[in-house]
Amino acid sequence: MKIDDKLLMKSLDSAIVYSVQEKEGKKPRERKFDESIDLIMNLKDIDLKDPKQRIDKELILPNPVSISDKTQVCVIASGDVLLQAKNMKIDTMSKEDIEQLNTREKKEKKKFVNKYNFFIVEDKLMPTIARYLARFLGPRGKMPKPFPAGYGIVSSVEDLENSVERYKKIVKLQIKKAPILQVKVGKKSMNREELLANIKAIIDYIVDQMAHKYNNIRSMFIKTTMGKPIKVDEIFLKTIGDKQV
Structure with missing residues (x-):
């Protein structure tokens, strides 16, 4: 048709x-x-x-x-990438935050995952995400994907800025x-x-x-x-x- x-x-x-x-x-x-x-x-x-x-x-x-500039994104990163995400007024989680989240009840982890539409993760923290959150992100279709399937894995501040801009669209x-x-x-x-x-x-x-x-x-x-x-x-x-x- x-x-x-x-x-x-x-x-x-x-x-x-x-x-x-x-x-x-x-x-x-x-x-x-x-x-x-x-x-x-x-x-x-x-x-x-x-x-x-x-x-x-x-x-x-x-x-x-959306006509709103606010995108429901959470950035999980460290160092300069984490700092830049905070400067951009985006919700963030560090490696330590994720490890702390892992000690909480299952419903708390689900609540965290359901709060956001997208997750952007620094590449070196992907093993941490795979270990602690993959079983919650995967079934909901929220596991960060590398290019070309997605734009959820970044390695630099520039990558982060480009990725956040893309996620509006x-x-x-x-x-x-x-x-x-x-x-x-x-x-x-x-x-x-x-x-x-x-x-x-x-x-x-x-x-x-x-x-x-x-x-x-x-x-x-x-x-x-x-x-x-x-x-x-x-x-x-x-x-x-x-x-x-």
Whole structure:
């Protein structure tokens, strides 16, 4: 199913409009928070028993996925890298902090791991992370990855600064157990063209990994946090009135 920009933009617009859909006798429901916008891709004709057909990738998008500068990142490092992370007002942990965390109860370790979206680790501390936190990070898809799979392992202050900047635009793409991908592409308040560019970047990457390209896509949807999924399909859009912003 080849998707053009016009259809994607129509679907995006409809998803945003219908997130504040008016019900009969009631006022439109304006959310009190800036809803996220997700892309959902249902795939077909792939064998996830084959590791080569699974996807586990940190993808850099053209635009940040949030209009906020704050990214939920924790830096685990030492020396100058640790000092620079503190200067950048990023949450940090030293080797000693990790060793201390290891003495706490299991629920405390899970709470720490769940607090952050990403972890950036100095390369020489990776053995410490593997020893104490891998069993908590791995199942949640948060284990730092080296380039080119990811940008979570650094060796210098310059690496750290570049990595933090990248993570404002990074999303995790994981297709392991079921042929479906749901990923945040941005916020409702963001520029539509930027949202569209992020959506296209994800689709292009997934399609490029597929043996049969667009023919491996069963269906696609765009939805806001509280809204109903809008199918990326001309016929579907006509059934809901093809309502535009």
